[in-house]
Amino acid sequence: MDHAYAADQRTSRVSPLTQRIAAAAVLIPLVVAAVLWLPVAGFALLLGAFALVGAREWCRIGELPALWCAPFVVSVALSLAAAYALLGHTVVVRGMLAAALAWWLLALAWVVAHQRGATLLGVHHAAVRALAGWMVLVPAWFALVCLHRERPLLVLYVLVLIWVADSAAFFAGRRFGRRKLASRVSPGKSWEGVAAALLAVAVFAGVAAASSGARAGAGAGFVALSLAVAAASVVGDLTESLFKRRAGVKDSGTLIPGHGGVLDRIDSLTAAGPCFAAGWLAVGSTW
Numbered sequence: 001m002d003h004a005y006a007a008d009q010r011t012s013r014v015s016p017l018t019q020r021i022a023a024a025a026v027l028i029p030l031v032v033a034a035v036l037w038l039p040v041a042g043f044a045l046l047l048g049a050f051a052l053v054g055a056r057e058w059c060r061i062g063e064l065p066a067l068w069c070a071p072f073v074v075s076v077a078l079s080l081a082a083a084y085a086l087l088g089h090t091v092v093v094r095g096m097l098a099a100a101l102a103w104w105l106l107a108l109a110w111v112v113a114h115q116r117g118a119t120l121l122g123v124h125h126a127a128v129r130a131l132a133g134w135m136v137l138v139p140a141w142f143a144l145v146c147l148h149r150e151r152p153l154l155v156l157y158v159l160v161l162i163w164v165a166d167s168a169a170f171f172a173g174r175r176f177g178r179r180k181l182a183s184r185v186s187p188g189k190s191w192e193g194v195a196a197a198l199l200a201v202a203v204f205a206g207v208a209a210a211s212s213g214a215r216a217g218a219g220a221g222f223v224a225l226s227l228a229v230a231a232a233s234v235v236g237d238l239t240e241s242l243f244k245r246r247a248g249v250k251d252s253g254t255l256i257p258g259h260g261g262v263l264d265r266i267d268s269l270t271a272a273g274p275c276f277a278a279g280w281l282a283v284g285s286t287w
Helices: 003-012 016-037 040-061 066-085 090-115 126-150 152-176 191-211 216-247 262-286
Strands: 180-182 186-190
Touching (some): 016 040, 016 152, 040 216, 090 216, 090 262, 126 152, 152 216, 152 262, 186 191, 191 216
């Protein structure tokens, strides 16, 4: 038997779950090390590189005209550079995070409308889809860099929170999932999975608050914020699924074995990051 063919056959027998676990086992330590050890500028640069790959993938799932792709990616790059220069300006930070929260409310409305079979206002315009991609990527990058500038552990907390929520939703959904969350948008997600994710996040946030020595009221506020972030992560996930379904593609890319593209890995984070940053920067420092 041809050796190359035999290798392909062996590779094809590797299950998607095994690929996901193997990729995560490699990537998670690298991500944790980058968050904790890189300076703010280095973290912003590395995260920016992922954002630009995500921008390239958005050209596909956002169905942007071919001539729009390069200008779109360049516009994201220039926006990241400008945003980095404005990190220290409180008005800019608040304005960017407020805009991000408003965008995700609109995205939620799009998801609900699509689930109900209604027309999505404005999505048939390429310019609207390009703006949607910009709002997915730039505010999320800005929020995470702001958190890293405040304290790298805050970024790590958001990442672990999402990993906890995604893992709980995935395994509980496979075992107990009966009622579809949004069958027209993402048929694999269930209400049981969401409930498991919220329960896991509540426990995780409660343990984190207790271990930090937070007072009861502050701990309750931290758990509430964490639950809001978990809910926002679901919106981020569903929003990317919505655009992929419109474009007729399963994954945003093929960069990460078993996981798809960059956008497939950061879809939850694009909404969770700004939500957590807005809550933390508003009241977190007083807890």
